[in-house]
Amino acid sequence: MNIESFFPKDIRKALSKEPPGSWMTAVPNGCIRLNSGYPAKELVPSKEIKEAVSRLLYEEQDLPLHYLGSPRMDNLKGQIQERLASRGMNISEEELLITAGACQAIDLIARILLDETAVVFVEAPTYMEALEVFQNYTNQIITIPIDKDGMQTAELEKMLMERKNEGLPNPRLLYTIPTFQNPTGTTLSQQRREHIMQLAKEYDFLILEDDAYGELAFRESPQTLKSLDTESRVLHVGSLSKVVAPGMRIGWVAAACQFITSLYWFKKDLDHPFSQSIMSAYLELVNFDQRTAVLAEKYEKKATALLNALTKHFPDSASWYHAAGGYFVWVKVPGVNTSEMLNQALKAGVAYVPGQYFFLNQEDGTEYLRLSFSYADVGEIERGVEILGEVIQSYLRK
Amino acid sequence: MNIESFFPKDIRKALSKEPPGSWMTAVPNGCIRLNSGYPAKELVPSKEIKEAVSRLLYEEQDLPLHYLGSPRMDNLKGQIQERLASRGMNISEEELLITAGACQAIDLIARILLDETAVVFVEAPTYMEALEVFQNYTNQIITIPIDKDGMQTAELEKMLMERKNEGLPNPRLLYTIPTFQNPTGTTLSQQRREHIMQLAKEYDFLILEDDAYGELAFRESPQTLKSLDTESRVLHVGSLSKVVAPGMRIGWVAAACQFITSLYWFKKDLDHPFSQSIMSAYLELVNFDQRTAVLAEKYEKKATALLNALTKHFPDSASWYHAAGGYFVWVKVPGVNTSEMLNQALKAGVAYVPGQYFFLNQEDGTEYLRLSFSYADVGEIERGVEILGEVIQSYLRK
Structure with a gap:
C-alpha cells in the first residue's frame, strides 16, 4: 500500500520539494557554533x-x-x-x-x-x-x-x-x-x-x-x-x-x-x-527592562567581537552589514561557494549557515554566509572567525 | 478595510460555521463539574x-x-x-x-x-x-x-x-x-x-x-x-x-x-x-505500570459511584452504557432537551455537556448528555447526580 496515494494533490506537490529543515547541518561536537540562532547559554534564565x-x-x-x-x-x-x-x-x-x-x-x-x-x-x-x-x-x-x-x-x-x-x-x-x-x-x-x-x-x-x-x-x-x-x-x-x-x-x-x-x-x-x-x-x-538592557550589553560585545574579527581575518573582498541589534551578521565572500566550503569549515571546527538557504532562488545565496554572534562566547567568536578566515583563504587559493 | 476579504474561499466557508469551542459552557464557580474531561485534581502529579x-x-x-x-x-x-x-x-x-x-x-x-x-x-x-x-x-x-x-x-x-x-x-x-x-x-x-x-x-x-x-x-x-x-x-x-x-x-x-x-x-x-x-x-x-494501576482503581471507584447514583436518582426511562475505563458515561433521557435544560442544571449547581455537540447532525443528540466521572470526587459525583435527577424530574413535569 502506498500511503502517498491518499494525499491530496497539493500535499503531494509540497512533499516533492526539499524536506524542511534541510538547512540544519549536523554540527560535529566541539565545533564553534556560529550557525546557531540560539540565545547565549548564560543568558538563558x-x-x-x-x-x-x-x-x-x-x-x-x-x-x-x-x-x-x-x-x-x-x-x-x-x-x-x-x-x-x-x-x-x-x-x-x-x-x-x-x-x-x-x-x-x-x-x-x-x-x-x-x-x-x-x-x-x-x-x-x-x-x-x-x-x-x-x-x-x-x-x-x-x-x-x-x-x-x-x-x-x-x-x-x-x-x-x-x-x-x-x-x-x-x-x-x-x-x-x-x-x-x-x-x-x-x-x-x-x-x-x-x-x-x-x-x-x-x-x-x-x-x-x-x-x-x-x-x-x-x-x-x-x-x-x-x-x-x-x-x-x-x-x-x-x-x-x-x-x-x-x-x-x-x-x-x-x-x-x-x-x-x-x-x-x-x-x-x-x-x-x-x-x-x-x-x-x-x-x-524579573524586571524585564533591566533584563533587555543586560542582553543588549552582552550581545553588543559579542557583535563587536565578531565584526572586529571579520575585519582582521576575512579577505578584503569580503563585505558585511553592520548589525545594531539581533543575533546575526551577513557576510558576502566573492569567489566562495559557501555551501561547497561548509564541510571544510566543519572539519576545521567552525559551523555557519550557507547563504543559499535564505533565498527562494538558492543560487542567489552562493557567496553569502550567516554568522551568529548570539550563542558562542567572545573567545569562541574570535577563534571561530580566525579559523573561518583561514578556510576561506585556502578555498580561494585552490 | 474588511480583513475577511483577504481570506481564501474555503476559509471564509469554514468561518461561517459555529465557532470552535462553542460547546464549552461557562461554568459558575462552585458548580459540580460533571462536564470536564479533566483528570482528577489529586491524580495530577x-x-x-x-x-x-x-x-x-x-x-x-x-x-x-x-x-x-x-x-x-x-x-x-x-x-x-x-x-x-x-x-x-x-x-x-x-x-x-x-x-x-x-x-x-x-x-x-x-x-x-x-x-x-x-x-x-x-x-x-x-x-x-x-x-x-x-x-x-x-x-x-x-x-x-x-x-x-x-x-x-x-x-x-x-x-x-x-x-x-x-x-x-x-x-x-x-x-x-x-x-x-x-x-x-x-x-x-x-x-x-x-x-x-x-x-x-x-x-x-x-x-x-x-x-x-x-x-x-x-x-x-x-x-x-x-x-x-x-x-x-x-x-x-x-x-x-x-x-x-x-x-x-x-x-x-x-x-x-x-x-x-x-x-x-x-x-x-x-x-x-x-x-x-x-x-x-x-x-x-515514576513506575508507570504502578501509576496506571492506581488510576484504574481510583477512576473505577468514581465510575461506580456515578453509575450507582444514576440508577438511584435518574428516571426509569433513562439509559446509559457501562464504562469499563476512560472518563465518561453517556446518558439518554427521553423527553428531555439537554441543551435547553443546561441552564437549570447550572443554576442548581451541576454542569454537564449536552449531547448535541457530539453529533454532526446536532439534533440527533437532543436527549443525550455526557457525564464525566474523572474530575469531581466521589461525594461531588453522588451529590451532582442527585441534583441532576431532581432537575430532570422538574423538567419532565413541566
Whole structure:
C-alpha cells in the first residue's frame, strides 16, 4: 500500500520539494557554533525558570497542568500587552493571540490567508522557515532585495506598479522582518517603514511583521510597523524565544480582533497551559527592562567581537552589514561557494549557515554566509572567525 | 478595510460555521463539574513534575530551554516506544512523531490527508474537536452509529457497499475512538475490531485510531487497532494528557515512516523542548505500570459511584452504557432537551455537556448528555447526580 496515494494533490506537490529543515547541518561536537540562532547559554534564565516553576506549582497546584483555568496563564496576555505598549503598540486583549513561538504564529497566518491563488512578497534573503511555510500554500512568491537599510521599498513599489500594469493581482501578504533581520541583521529605515505602510494602503495588501528580534536593540529599537498601522493591515508577530528561552515556545500575533478570532479557529486547544503559566510566573520574577538592557550589553560585545574579527581575518573582498541589534551578521565572500566550503569549515571546527538557504532562488545565496554572534562566547567568536578566515583563504587559493 | 476579504474561499466557508469551542459552557464557580474531561485534581502529579523540573534543570541546565538538543527530549520517544511495546505495538523511532497533545496529532493528520474531495467516516456521537478539525477541510463527513460495543461495523459495511454501488468514492479516512470512547465510554468488541481492519483493506481507506483513553482500563485494555495492522493503514494517536497531565501537551502519532515524514513537513519546529524534556524527566521518576494501576482503581471507584447514583436518582426511562475505563458515561433521557435544560442544571449547581455537540447532525443528540466521572470526587459525583435527577424530574413535569 502506498500511503502517498491518499494525499491530496497539493500535499503531494509540497512533499516533492526539499524536506524542511534541510538547512540544519549536523554540527560535529566541539565545533564553534556560529550557525546557531540560539540565545547565549548564560543568558538563558534556567535558575529563574526553576524558581518560577516552584512558585507556580506551590501557588496554583494542579491548575497549570490542566487544559485551562490557571490564573497565571490568563495573566500572560496582560504581561505581553504591557511589553507591546511600552513599544508604542496599544493592543487590546481581543487583538492578541498567544502562540507556540513565532513559528506557530506564521504558520497559522499562512493557513488563514494563503492558498494557491495568493501572491506573497518576501525579502531576499529571508527567514528560511517562513519561506518553507509559505511554500506549503502557494508557488507565487516574489522576492524584494535587501540593502543596508532593509527591504528596498523603491524596488517594492516598482514591482507593484509593474504587476498592476500587466494586470497581475496585488500581493495578498508582504512578509518582512523589519528590525535586526534574519539573516542580514539589517534594520528598515524609518522612511522605508512609512513607504511600506503607504504602499500597503495603495495596493491593498496585508503585512506580516516578524518582530522576533525587536527587543534586542543595542541602542534603540525603531518604531514597529504595527505602531504605524492605522488600518489594521499589520499582523504583528512577536516571540519571547530570543529574549527569554526558545524552548518555552511563547510567541504571539497582534492583529485586528476579527483576524485573531479566525486564527483561533485553527489554533483550537493548541495552547500550552504549563509553558504559558511558567512564562507568566517567570515574568513576575524579573524586571524585564533591566533584563533587555543586560542582553543588549552582552550581545553588543559579542557583535563587536565578531565584526572586529571579520575585519582582521576575512579577505578584503569580503563585505558585511553592520548589525545594531539581533543575533546575526551577513557576510558576502566573492569567489566562495559557501555551501561547497561548509564541510571544510566543519572539519576545521567552525559551523555557519550557507547563504543559499535564505533565498527562494538558492543560487542567489552562493557567496553569502550567516554568522551568529548570539550563542558562542567572545573567545569562541574570535577563534571561530580566525579559523573561518583561514578556510576561506585556502578555498580561494585552490 | 474588511480583513475577511483577504481570506481564501474555503476559509471564509469554514468561518461561517459555529465557532470552535462553542460547546464549552461557562461554568459558575462552585458548580459540580460533571462536564470536564479533566483528570482528577489529586491524580495530577504536580509534586513529581516539580521534582522532574528541578532534576532536569540541574542536570541539563539551559539545554531543555533551547530549540533542540536536550538529551531528555530525545529520550522521550524511547519512553513512549516502550509504553506502546508493552501494549503490543512495536513502533520504530522513524514511525513515531511527538505532538502537542492528541489534538495537534489529529490536526496534522487532517492537514496532510484531507481536502474538499475527501470523504471522512466518523462515529456518531464522537469527539467534538475532531469533528471541528475535519470540518475545516471537508464537508463530506459520514457518520456511523455506535451501540454498547462501539461503532456498528455492520452499518459501516452496509454504507461502504451502498456507496460503491452508487459509484461514490471510498472514504479516505475513518476516525474512531475504539477504546473507552468519548463521549459514550463504549469499547469496540474484538470481533468488530477485526471487521474494521478487513473493511479498511477491502475498501482501501486509512484509519485514525484515537487512543487517548486506552491506558485507562479498569481491568484490561483491548488490543489496539494498530496492533492488528499489517498494512500500515492505522494512524495511531495517543496522549499523556489523561494519564499524566493535559497541560503538558504531550501526544503522538505512530504510523508508517513515510507518513510521519510528511507530518513533520507541516509540524516543523512546533516541538516543545521544555515540555517534552520535563515529561521525559517525569517518566524516569515514576513506575508507570504502578501509576496506571492506581488510576484504574481510583477512576473505577468514581465510575461506580456515578453509575450507582444514576440508577438511584435518574428516571426509569433513562439509559446509559457501562464504562469499563476512560472518563465518561453517556446518558439518554427521553423527553428531555439537554441543551435547553443546561441552564437549570447550572443554576442548581451541576454542569454537564449536552449531547448535541457530539453529533454532526446536532439534533440527533437532543436527549443525550455526557457525564464525566474523572474530575469531581466521589461525594461531588453522588451529590451532582442527585441534583441532576431532581432537575430532570422538574423538567419532565413541566
